[in-house]
Amino acid sequence: MKVKASLSPLKQTQWYEYATRFLIGGAITVFAGLVAKKFGPTVGGLFLAFPAIFPASATLIEKHERQKKERAGKQPGHRGQDAAALDAAGAAMGSIGLIAFAILVWFALPRFPTWAALVGSAIAWFAVSISIWKFCDRL
């Protein structure tokens, strides 16, 4: 399946929905830091992969997909749930990339400059995620 980019979905999103993502994202970053301070880095590290904004994103996708169908004068049926389920399938693939990211940072951070370890690992996350998506797309 071909990947397409379009800016039009951004117009569907309300300002408070952007603000919600920003606040949840910021809050979980603060929370992960506080947990690490209180219980140590081995517990705090778990929360670096906490699906904090996942519920908000999935709900947004479901809502937008339903609204799109209604605007077109069609019954939305289960389109919203199906779109959110597909998003979750993508997140599952991305989380395999996230495992690769964590392993690479663990090895690279003590050996390389911080920026190089983080940027290199982020590129690896993207490469692994895309590879898995392409593989699953061919099935």
Added chain:
Amino acid sequence: MKEILLRMVLGGTLVSAFALLGDIFKPKRFAGLFGAAPSVALATLALTAETEGKLYAAMEARSMIGGAIAFFVYSSCVCWLMFRYKCPALLVTLLLMPVWIVTAFGIWFAFLR
């Protein structure tokens, strides 16, 4: 206080940036990849390496492996339940949060502590 504010702004910005990428791409399954982007990790690890040192940040990254495996289990369960039973997204994603918690802390207890 300054560090908390910095974490809030950096974390919020990175999470929002990756979420925007998820919004603009199609198909949905591809866009979903960005839902598991290392946004919180990038913000936290960059600041932690600066304040606590690289070895401390590397220990956090080691534990993050457990969190990421839990994310995989959680999002797979969400996907399956939503396809199978067509439940509302908010209900499924929130009700399944214990799946992430149990998996992450189970891995931590068995291998990471």
